[in-house]
Amino acid sequence: MAGFLLATAPALADAPPARVVSMNLCTDQLAMMLAAPGQLISVSDIATDPLISPMHAEAVAYPANFGGAEEIYLLAPDLVLAGTYSDPAVVSMLRRLGVEVAQIDIVTGLDQVTDRLAEIGALLHREAQAGAEIARFETALATLSQPQTGPRAAFYYPNGYSLGTGTLSHDILTTAGFRHVAEDLGRDSSGRLALELLVMAAPDMVIRTGSYPGNSRSEEILDHPALEAVIAAGHGFISGPDWVCGTPRVLTALADLRAARDRMEAPP
Structure with a gap:
């Protein structure tokens, strides 16, 4: 035995x-x-x-x-x-x-x-x-990757939270060919970003999340007229669950960004 x-x-x-x-x-x-x-x-x-x-x-x-x-x-x-x-x-x-x-x-x-x-x-x-x-x-x-020569983009979430350069979202953004405003601002970490700084940075695109049910006050800043003016002058983009984890589903986020960039750069 x-x-x-x-x-x-x-x-x-x-x-x-x-x-x-x-x-x-x-x-x-x-x-x-x-x-x-x-x-x-x-x-x-x-x-x-x-x-x-x-x-x-x-x-x-x-x-x-x-x-x-x-x-x-x-x-x-x-x-x-x-x-x-x-x-x-x-x-x-x-x-x-x-x-x-x-x-x-x-x-x-x-x-x-x-x-x-x-x-x-x-x-x-x-x-x-x-x-x-x-x-x-x-x-x-390899198919979706683009040179980082496209429009400038920034992340702006509830409570004025913005993502820095040392994040998966930064890598998704820049791999799709966008330039990240966080690099201009010298922000290598994530945290709250004053709306005034975002407005002065004048990004070509602002990436936000969809609103959650419940009417949280943390989301009120996303409806601020100053932010709406920045988006109106450029483009808005809603990030989704494909951005959350480092799995092959990030390819969907990349493809969506590539499509957004193509629309932004298309001749009028």
């Missing part, structure tokens, strides 16, 4: 995880793309939110979890996919209970998308599927 256990231990250790739970929006998407049928047993509750999840329709097919340690433990997972910034108390408790938790880092550049695909593919033992996704992504990315 002991000899049998010793002989089978490496094979068991190398077996793919059969019950995978994702508790993070970005790992939700990567797991849904790569998991074998029946391998992924739960995704986060926000995976079905169409305002932030580009795979909300696909996510409906999976039971949702709300990120609680007890809840996830009772699902009897042999692998939990979490983010670097997932609740540390939950991650710690799951590990103390003997559950394997893989924390996947955020993506801040398009060149890291393939790294995350490979990482999730290895964790799920789905390397071939990850390789195929990587090949498709790299081919499409």
Whole structure:
């Protein structure tokens, strides 16, 4: 009996995880793309939110979890996919209970998308599927990439929040050929940007999010006459859920920006 256990231990250790739970929006998407049928047993509750999840329709097919340690433990997972910034108390408790938790880092550049695909593919033992996704992504990315010689654009979100240069959104924007106003302003990090500074920067395009239901006061600045005047003098663009995570779905954001740039540069 002991000899049998010793002989089978490496094979068991190398077996793919059969019950995978994702508790993070970005790992939700990567797991849904790569998991074998029946391998992924739960995704986060926000995976079905169409305002932030580009795979909300696909996510409906999976039971949702709300990120609680007890809840996830009772699902009897042999692998939990979490983010670097997932609740540390939950991650710690799951590990103390003997559950394997893989924390996947955020993506801040398009060149890291393939790294995350490979990482999730290895964790799920789905390397071939990850390789195929990587090949498709790299081919499409090369087709969509443009020299950074286009119009100047700025991000402006509720509470006057603007994105800096060290972000995935910056890389999406500049890969589509736009110049990012944050570079002119020397903003390498994200944070609140005074509306006066944005107006004086006079971007050719302002990128905003769609309004959420609930009439939050944080969104009032997006209706400010000064901002509306900037957009009226140039162009407005609404970013969507394809911008949120570093997955192949960013290709849709790139394609939308390419189309917007073509319209802006088309002869009158």
